[in-house]
Amino acid sequence: MFDTLSDRLSGIxxxxxxxxxxxxxxxxxxxxxxxxxxLEADVALPVVKxxxxxxxxxxxxxxxxxxxxxAQQVIKIVHEELVATLGGEARRxxxxxxxxxxxxxxxxxxxxxxxxxxxxxxxxxxxGHQPLLVAADLQRPNxxxxxxxxxxxxxxxxxxxxxGNGVGDPVSVARESIEHARRQMRDIVIVDTAGRLGIDxxxxxxAVNIRDAVDPDEVLFVIDAMVGxxxxxxxxxxxxxxxxxxxxxxxxxxxxxxxxALSVRHVTGQPIIFASTGEKLEDxxxxxxxxxxxxxxxx
Amino acid sequence: LSRDKLDDDTWDEVEETLIGADVGxxxxxxxxxxxxxxxxxxGTATAxxxxxxxxxxxVAALDPQMDRTLAARPQDGRPAVLLVVGVNGAGKTTTCGKxxxxxxxxxxxxxxxxxxxxxxxxxxxxxxxxxxxxxxVVRGPEGADPASVAFDAVxxxxxxxVDTVLIDTAGRLQNKxxxMDELGKVKRVVEKHGPVDETLLILDATTGQNGLEQARVxxxxxxxxxxxxxxxxxxxxxxIVIAVQRKLGIPVKLVGLGEGPDDLAPFDARQFxxxxxxxxx
Ligand SMILES: Nc1nc2c(ncn2[C@@H]2O[C@H](COP(=O)(O)OP(=O)(O)OP(=O)(O)O)[C@@H](O)[C@H]2O)c(=O)[nH]1
Ligand SMILES: Nc1nc2c(ncn2[C@@H]2O[C@H](COP(=O)(O)OP(=O)(O)OP(=O)(O)O)[C@@H](O)[C@H]2O)c(=O)[nH]1
Ligand SMILES: [K+]
Ligand SMILES: [Mg+2]
Ligand SMILES: [Mg+2]
Numbered sequence: 001m002f003d004t005l006s007d008r009l010s011g012i013x014x015x016x017x018x019x020x021x022x023x024x025x026x027x028x029x030x031x032x033x034x035x036x037x038x039l040e041a042d043v044a045l046p047v048v049k050x051x052x053x054x055x056x057x058x059x060x061x062x063x064x065x066x067x068x069x070x071a072q073q074v075i076k077i078v079h080e081e082l083v084a085t086l087g088g089e090a091r092r093x094x095x096x097x098x099x100x101x102x103x104x105x106x107x108x109x110x111x112x113x114x115x116x117x118x119x120x121x122x123x124x125x126x127x128g129h130q131p132l133l134v135a136a137d138l139q140r141p142n143x144x145x146x147x148x149x150x151x152x153x154x155x156x157x158x159x160x161x162x163x164g165n166g167v168g169d170p171v172s173v174a175r176e177s178i179e180h181a182r183r184q185m186r187d188i189v190i191v192d193t194a195g196r197l198g199i200d201x202x203x204x205x206x207a208v209n210i211r212d213a214v215d216p217d218e219v220l221f222v223i224d225a226m227v228g229x230x231x232x233x234x235x236x237x238x239x240x241x242x243x244x245x246x247x248x249x250x251x252x253x254x255x256x257x258x259x260x261a262l263s264v265r266h267v268t269g270q271p272i273i274f275a276s277t278g279e280k281l282e283d284x285x286x287x288x289x290x291x292x293x294x295x296x297x298x299x
Numbered sequence: 300l301s302r303d304k305l306d307d308d309t310w311d312e313v314e315e316t317l318i319g320a321d322v323g324x325x326x327x328x329x330x331x332x333x334x335x336x337x338x339x340x341x342g343t344a345t346a347x348x349x350x351x352x353x354x355x356x357x358v359a360a361l362d363p364q365m366d367r368t369l370a371a372r373p374q375d376g377r378p379a380v381l382l383v384v385g386v387n388g389a390g391k392t393t394t395c396g397k398x399x400x401x402x403x404x405x406x407x408x409x410x411x412x413x414x415x416x417x418x419x420x421x422x423x424x425x426x427x428x429x430x431x432x433x434x435x436v437v438r439g440p441e442g443a444d445p446a447s448v449a450f451d452a453v454x455x456x457x458x459x460x461v462d463t464v465l466i467d468t469a470g471r472l473q474n475k476x477x478x479m480d481e482l483g484k485v486k487r488v489v490e491k492h493g494p495v496d497e498t499l500l501i502l503d504a505t506t507g508q509n510g511l512e513q514a515r516v517x518x519x520x521x522x523x524x525x526x527x528x529x530x531x532x533x534x535x536x537x538x539i540v541i542a543v544q545r546k547l548g549i550p551v552k553l554v555g556l557g558e559g560p561d562d563l564a565p566f567d568a569r570q571f572x573x574x575x576x577x578x579x580x
Binding site: 036039040041042044045108109110111112118139140141142145146148149150153165197198199224226227228229230233234237251253254255256257259260279 | 320388532
């Protein structure tokens, strides 16, 4: 398909005099190739622009040694900038001073929220916590059953007082779940919510009402790594609509380059905390910005 | 030359409209190249004219003459068999329900085959849809062989003399070789009853460039005959289907416009393109 970024940059640098500073023309040519590579990796256009502008700043006049393979040197700069933008070191979950810690999940339809709820529950339980899963998606057909099955697999209680499939009020369920968690001595509450579109004002209001009912310590925005240019509009909508404290990238076991990671990070300013990497509950990891940077660059 | 208001900014905007809609760099470069050529020949002078020309170019790229009807009607007294495939969470199960709804409303009888025996509560979800729209569901025990459930569903459809059998399959990422092999087997086993009339790839409109790879690999494995572009009710434009049509010649047949049973529509190239270029016009 496409040449790797490294090949393309090598093409540019064959013209470069041995050992020298990058001229403006070199920088422009390089920037064009990086722009292309990022667009092909699904980084959103406004984010590409901002990123490339910053990169040009840094590359202008940079010392590049022919002996050390200038293409690799520039890629190293790009990689470093990407890692920095993606968040440097991974952030840990924020826990409440007075338990229970409440984690609310939000995102588009089918992004991987319910699966993540199961994964988080399993992971936190293995660390000695007593999580409670809350079935507050009462809309999508059989979302409640799905969470019950996952809770069963994780060995974690699922609070599901309403059957769902259009029956029950998710805000009440969410509110009552906190009381239930206190009674049952659970120290973490994970609230699964229905998928919703950023432009669905009514559903966004519902998300706000759920949030206000549970006062979460974390609102995790779950986004599919395959998402393209829409990542910006959607991340903005959830940022402004319900508020986001952290991001989870899902379906990273696929072969999408995952440029959405950069877009979401750029738009929300919030850290990407976890990577979801499969359908099974154990397919879950903390987020590694360095791996993500390499992936976006096709390395 | 002074007549020409088409400055670099205008061309950049055109390019950004396409890239921003997930049309992709390769298809965008090609389309903009053709457009430049046409603009030169026609002496196109204004950005408004250019927009119209761009829309025409995109409609042409979508091959509007192509047959987009769904092969869902019975033939020779045998039910039509449709296989529904795609990556995780794209909207397969929902789309099965919606298609069944349309068929039932037209007076047809439908069997839904729950060949997703893997995902938690997937069969229940399809059963809920069957109940909603008045279709029969055939399901196996959890963890059952999906090919045998699909086989049984078609068998039930034939025995009961229904018009259409829709087979819902588990979501799978196209780079998972084992899961793709399993899907190939589902199709081969179903074909013991006779040919599959339609294999629909469900593509989420929010999908970026990976959508092309999805279409390529699924087609290689199960010979996709049509695309359903879901979640077009959101802010995503779904431009990747232009690349899919150009590269692979697979037409979009239906679009998903919501989570309800009636939120399904035939694909209309002109409408799709207008929405794609319209927002920035
Ligand atoms: N391959 C893979 N599949 C995943 C991953 N996370 C979730 N899935 C699958 O993606 C599909 C959708 O996941 P869900 O957890 O139901 O997504 P959701 O956001 O809860 O969906 P809605 O509630 O309908 O909005 C299911 O088939 C999951 O098994 C992942 O990291 N990798
Ligand atoms: N807004 C919107 N949501 C949709 C559309 N189609 C499906 N959905 C939602 O997307 C989510 C996933 O849909 P499913 O039908 O379960 O997707 P799937 O491909 O069967 O998922 P898996 O079987 O888990 O791979 C659900 O919340 C659906 O309600 C659509 O056209 N628009
Ligand atoms: K749209
Ligand atoms: Mg869910
Ligand atoms: Mg399904």
